[in-house]
Amino acid sequence: MSQIETFYDVMRRQGITRRSFMKYCSLTAAALGLGPAYVPKIAEAMETKPRTPVIWVHGLECTCCSESFIRSAHPLAKDVVLSMISLDYDDTLMAAAGKQAEAALQDTIEKYKGNYILAVEGNPPLNEDGMFCIVGGKPFVEQLRHAAKDAKAIISWGACASYGCVQAAKPNPTRATPVHKVITDKPIIKVPGCPPIAEVMTGVITYMLTFDRLPELDRQGRPAMFYGQRIHDKCYRRPHFDAGQFVEHWDDENARKGYCLYKMGCKGPTTYNACSTIRWNEGTSFPIQSGHGCIGCSEDGFWDQGSFYNRVTDLTQFGVEANADKIGLTAAGVVGGGVALHAAVSALKTAQRKSQKTKTKDAASKSKEEV
Amino acid sequence: MSHHTLPRPGASVFVYEWPVRLWHWANALFILVLIVSGWFIARPLPTMQIGEATHQFVMGYIRFAHFAAGQLLTVGFLGRIYWAFVGNHHARQAFYLPLWQKSWWRDVLHEARWYAFLESRPGIHVGHNPLAQIAMFLFMVVGMTFMIVTGFALYAEGAQRGSLPDQLFGWLHDALGNSQLMHSLHHLGMYFVVIFMTAHIYLAIREDIMSRQTMVSTMINGYRSFKDDDAA
Incomplete structure (x- = not known):
């Protein structure tokens, strides 16, 4: 495969007519929220651009992102996988296994240095040198670092890769760590969700292929068109x-x-x-x-x-199961009770002082009379 | 403020200028509205069937009251900060703590002992007593800033991406990570304000009765009167 085929070549080879291809382009444009003017642009991109190689790696995860992805309807996941991208390595979806699979990964990295997209599903655990997640006999974090080194951009699929999800929930025994905290020198696009919506996943990929750039991201690094x-x-x-x-x-x-x-x-x-x-x-x-x-x-x-x-949710920061209302009402109750008590003591003290004053006055006047 | 110039018994000193007094009462009103409406945003009223959802806007009005009072409170707070610069020195007192003054610390201790019934005579203060100054600073300046900032961060979510509140305060969500946590903190802040209100109203009335100067009327007419019948 010295010359990489364009998307259009592959689609035509699969017996897709020009008419269906144009339909597909308009549907994709609509799914991305783009106007009709973008349809020819998408078509042109697909006719002229070589397919983008994608490496899809799996760390600590449940594969729900993959499950969601293959259910995409607009565009169909089959179109994305077979026509749009060149999914060169995905240990869940690929036919190859074992040594062959690892060889495919290495091939892709070497062949498309700096040009492939790395899609990460799941995250690397860092405790015990990453031994809680082993891929191909090595800790996943090593595979991630290796594959990320020459990637053009990284997609963090799902809550796991984006934020850590359940394996990073307190107390996070394996120190599962989201991708952006491990790989800090590459553009990362977060597509959170458990799992993310299928059309969002394929939409993000389509956008990156069509325009050859990341979609507009929000402050947390999520595509604004879906997470705005x-x-x-x-x-x-x-x-x-x-x-x-x-x-x-x-x-x-x-x-x-x-x-x-x-x-x-x-x-x-x-x-x-x-x-x-x-x-x-x-x-x-x-x-x-x-x-x-x-x-x-x-x-x-x-x-x-x-x-x-x-x-009004529990605040685990307080160690026990307590929500803002329980904490607040307790504190307000303590202060309210304290105020009532303080007022009572104040009144008593004042009364006491008054009665003492009158007593001493009385005593003074009495002693005067006696004299 | 402290003992260097003791006012004569029966004397009156002008303390709070009208913007400070107006701010105080307006602020009290806004805070009351914010607490009540905020409570019903976190724990909405029982479902009402006044009409179709189209003709019914119960939650909408409660939220409107909360947002409107919050914005007015913010404007008032900014105005109050402005007045701290241009007003008399009493207008500045709540905005700083003179931690470097030894005499101030002495007064703090004295005032604490007075509240703990260990002193038979309270101190004499033209402005805030030092404990009140600490409370004003912690609850009103720090606490209210916290409520305004977290409040606008939450408001930014409804105002949506790219709006002015979002550009100014939206980043706080990303710094904190989770909007639900922001809600919890803002909710806790409400209790902080309730605790302040409880102590503030109690002590203002108590001091009005038991201290050597007026309290409540001072915040109405601006004059602090000293009611000692014996030499100070």
Whole structure:
């Protein structure tokens, strides 16, 4: 494979017609929120640019990102994997195994030095020299550093790679560490979520291929077009929130009517993701639509933010299970009680001093009389 | 403020200029609105069926009250900071702690002993007593700054990316990492304010009765009167 094929070549080779190809380009443009003017641009890019090699490595993770990715509908994951990218190494999806697989990784790194995208699913544990996650007989952190050295850019798939997720939850015994804290000298794009939405994953890849640059990122390094708003901002139950109409119990009439799940601990107001717009499984539904609050899986440290079913959540910083209200009410109660006690003592003391004064006056006048 | 120029018994000294007094009472009102509305944002009222969701805006009005009072409080606080520069020296007292003055520390100890019933006579103070000064600084200057900053960071989420609140305060979320934690801290801050209010109102009334100078009326007419009948 001395000459890398373009996307278009591969698609035509697979029997995709020019018409289907153009359709695909418009769909992709729409999925990325781009205007019709971008359709020819995408088409041109796909006709002229060589496919971008992608290395996809797996650290501590559950493969839910991969599971989500292969369910992408717009664009179809098959299009992305077979036509758009050249997925040269992915130990979960590739046919090769063992030594062959490791050889493919090495080949890709050497052949496309500085030109490939490194997609990381999961994160490296750093305790015990990284021995909690072994890939190909070596700690994963070594494979990650090795593959990252010559990468053009890195995609951090999911909450694991972006923030650490459950394996980094307190007390984090393996010292699972998000990718950006291990690799500090490469552009990193975070695509958090547990897992991220399929269309978001393929959308990010498509954008990078089409425009040959990272999409606009927010301050945390997430693509702004998908993580620029909270679930709450675009939630179809938002009118019920503003009206003050809430589900009070899981099985009440309000739950059946589809009222806001805020009181059931929905983390929509504190979670940045595209679930309420793109939704899941070809736009079929998302957690809130199916009657359960958002658990905030695309937020940093969401496992350590207390219960999924409270808005005023436990503060683990205080060692015991206590939320802001318990701590606050206790403190306010102590101060209030102290004030009442202090007032009582103040009144007693004043009364005492007064009675002493009158006594001494009385005594003085008595002694005068006697004299 | 301390003992160098003791006022004559029965004398009145002008302490709080009108902007300080206006700020005090407006601030008290805003804080009350913020506490009540904030409580119902964290723990909303029971569901109401006044009409269709389109015609009902209960949570919306509560949030509006909270945001409006918060913005007014911020403007008031900025105005108060301005007045600390241009007003009389009493207007500056809450904004710093003279930790380097030995006499101030002596007064702190004396005032603490007075509150602990170990001194039979309170000190005499034209402005804040030193303990009150510490409380004002910690709760009003530091505490309120904390509430304003975290409040605007939370407001930035609703105002959305690229908005002015987001550009000014949005980075705090990224520094802290999680918006839910920001909510918890802002909520805890409310109790900080409640604790201050409890102590502040109690002590103002107590000192009005038991100390050697007026308290409550001073914040209304601006004059501190000294009520000693014996020599100070």
